[in-house]
Amino acid sequence: MEESLYICDIPNSKLRNLFLFFDILTRRFGLNNAKAAKIDNHTCLLWYHYRFYTIDLLNHKISLTVGSNNKSLLHLNTSSLGPIWGEYGYNPNKDSKSIYRYNLEINAIECIYTFKKGEINHIHNIVEDSINNRFYILTGDFGNAAGIYYTDDSFKTVKRLVSGSQKYRSCFAVPFNNGLIYATDSPTQPNSLYFFKDGVLKQIAEINGSCIYACQYGDHFIGSTTVENQPDEYNNAKNKYRYNLGHGIKNWNVELFDYNLRTGDYRVLLRARKDILPMLAFGYGLFVLPVLDETYKGNLYAYGQSIKKYDQKLIKVEV
Structure with a gap:
């Protein structure tokens, strides 16, 4: 327990x-x-x-x-x-x-x-x-x-x-092998997990949506895709109670994904659907992940937001 x-x-x-x-x-x-x-x-x-x-x-x-x-x-x-x-x-x-x-x-x-x-x-x-x-x-x-x-x-x-470029728009990155592994955070363009080193950008995997929250858990890059609006740079308030999907978001599912830094394997750990409430007013659909340091060896937890079954629930992530 x-x-x-x-x-x-x-x-x-x-x-x-x-x-x-x-x-x-x-x-x-x-x-x-x-x-x-x-x-x-x-x-x-x-x-x-x-x-x-x-x-x-x-x-x-x-x-x-x-x-x-x-x-x-x-x-x-x-x-x-x-x-x-x-x-x-x-x-x-x-x-x-x-x-x-x-x-x-x-x-x-x-x-x-x-x-x-x-x-x-x-x-x-x-x-x-x-x-x-x-x-x-x-x-x-x-x-x-x-x-x-x-x-x-x-x-x-x-x-x-x-x-x-939206390919350089990110909210989380892991320094790795003298380069940088990061997931993009674009509601307007397709999103991917990338490896950037010595001026060369290599796509690791395409992901389901923008990635706002992620963490490094041992040898694993754990991230959550996001269900969010198509934004308006200068007048985004008009989106407050709209339920429109960003052009860079594939569908209404939030995916919790794992990229193994050691083996190079990518997989989806959990998939859940965004609920029906508007995103700007009631929160994007995503999992919030914790801030971890290199010494952490305990269990990994994620906090659901605006997701069916997992909204405002703390869950244990099995990696």
Whole structure:
């Protein structure tokens, strides 16, 4: 029998706590949208409702973090620099977007790099290549804003690796064999799992839809495809209550897939259908996967969102 351990309550308003009793309201207002990353073996950083908290897992305490920047984010990652993330959010005018980290020494959030106005829409993820002392920055969404950047000097300088194609639009990547394995995140174009090395892009497998959440679990790249709308770059609000399928999404199924980094085998672990509620208002159909470090040896879990049978359910993934 799987067990859960109570740590602490997250500060919340009475109204939001009330809404949490109703699945439909939880989805409509994103009340289950939380991100967390490891600080050390006893502490983690939590992002919830545009605020950052540190959680002491041993003493069951939660504290608001200094410098909580009231910004949106898509992924919060662990790294040698501490928990790290980039600014997300709807940004058709390509205003400047920044990268932040949590500094344990001063218990505060620091801005460590800023993309200039006109360069990108937003930042999807920051991925560390610990073997080559490099960080990759995955950006989106359209035109030249979709790309992969990198830094070899802890964000003193950032260089563009590739950009300008939906083939370079990604939310998660695994450094591998001096290259990069990643899944694309395009609602408008067909999606694939790719291997990029020395300027050469090789398709590993075509996937069912865009990939927003994935993780590395031992020798496995585990990802979830997404059921989402066909977007409008400058007026996406019109999609709020529409039930239209993106041109890059094959069908209404969400697939949890596994690519074995060691053997090169690709397979679908689980397939489930998106429910009938509109995507922008009530959440894209997908599985949320955890942030794992290289030392993790425990069970793998995924959290279902807007999927028949699995909506707001935590499931154990058998790899």
